[in-house]
Amino acid sequence: MLQMARGGSTAEIDPLEGPMFLKYRPDGSLVEVLDVKQLMDPFAACLSGRFHAGEEMQEPQSFTKTDLVFPSDEAMPRCWLDPAYHQG
Numbered sequence: 765m766l767q768m769a770r771g772g773s774t775a776e777i778d779p780l781e782g783p784m785f786l787k788y789r790p791d792g793s794l795v796e797v798l799d800v801k802q803l804m805d806p807f808a809a810c811l812s813g814r815f816h817a818g819e820e821m822q823e824p825q826s827f828t829k830t831d832l833v834f835p836s837d838e839a840m841p842r843c844w845l846d847p848a849y850h851q852g
Contacts, residue, residue: 785816786832786840793817795832798824803840806847 784797794816797803802811811829814822833839843849 785835786813787835787837788815788827789831789833794835795827803829804844806844806849 784800784803785794786797786803787793788795795813796816798812798814802808809829810826811832812824813827814824816822829840829845
């Protein structure tokens, strides 16, 4: 939780609230991450998401985490992908 000052008072903000988007490497499409905990779990090879395209909400599907990058083309942190990240 983060605290943010607003108009003399502070409000707690959960950084995991709201949609998170990643880019699908094969075609550059945006994918809305539906389960951020899956994303950060190094033991989960896939995550639930949906393409963010067109005017209609797309159906959820499974995405392999290695097919996803941040919209800036940065790779995801190794600790989200490799269960043995701390060993080397």
